[in-house]
Amino acid sequence: MDTNYRIAYNKGWRDLKSKTPAEIAASMDVEYVSSKQWFIVPFLNENYIVDCGSETIGKEPDGSVPPIGAAILILHYLSYFQSKEEIANKWVSLKEIPNGGILFYPAFHKEAIGGLIKAFGQQPELLLKCAASLGGKPAAFGDVSATFQVFPKIPLCIVIWEGDEEIPANATILFDPSIQHFLHIESIIGLGCQAADKLVQLALKQ
Incomplete structure (x- = not known):
């Protein structure tokens, strides 16, 4: 270890x-x-x-x-929690999470979001197939998106925009803002990376 x-x-x-x-x-x-x-x-x-x-x-x-x-x-x-908090039922990017989200975003984009773009940017429908293995459910964002209940109080949403010859593919990972009460910023990043990596590995097996 x-x-x-x-x-x-x-x-x-x-x-x-x-x-x-x-x-x-x-x-x-x-x-x-x-x-x-x-x-x-x-x-x-x-x-x-x-x-x-x-x-x-x-x-x-x-x-x-x-x-x-x-x-x-x-x-x-x-x-990690310091008090009992409830889910806000909103979505924000890592950049909007306090205590370092915007600072760590470039590295997070490279490690987690970049892999999602590569795996699903030209075949976004594959995201839903892979997401189902992790309990993911279709959502209404982007061209294709899925929400996941990562932990009982931590939802996560992955969004894919399909690329073509003129517009590059894109992706994002969204969090409920309440996550700042449940994990510190390094763990929030780690959670996003873990979810992305699992989806990419599932895509590679297709």
């Missing part, structure tokens, strides 16, 4: 254990099984068991361990 990831992963467990399970479950809409010290966390259409006793995370039903980046996002989702 890379040192920076290890530091973030270990801190995630410490932060998680600094809060009470009941507070986490109520604030972040997840189930806590007190007899087993488990949180059950839906993440991109799959359930993950966060075992606070053994400090392990495994996917249902086979217990497979998620990639370290995904594991950190799950821990941050459970531990």
Whole structure:
């Protein structure tokens, strides 16, 4: 495990254990099984068991361990919040999210949005096929778009505009502005990158 990831992963467990399970479950809409010290966390259409006793995370039903980046996002989702907030039911780009969104946007565009343009810009209808594997549902933005319930309180929308000989393809990733209360900016970026990467990998298999 890379040192920076290890530091973030270990801190995630410490932060998680600094809060009470009941507070986490109520604030972040997840189930806590007190007899087993488990949180059950839906993440991109799959359930993950966060075992606070053994400090392990495994996917249902086979217990497979998620990639370290995904594991950190799950821990941050459970531990970052400071108060109970509700979804705003609006959409904004990363540039509109406080505490660094506009600063990090160029790198985010290169890493996440660029991949979406390459994968779906000339075949936008493929987005819906790939999105369905992650629980995505069609939306009404751009030429093709899909919304995802990434975590119980974190929706995300991916929009594709088809390119042609005159106009280049384009894409964007939209967030509910409430996300600033649920994840810090680095994790918001990581979440967008994870969703984009999963969709690109699914497109490559088509």
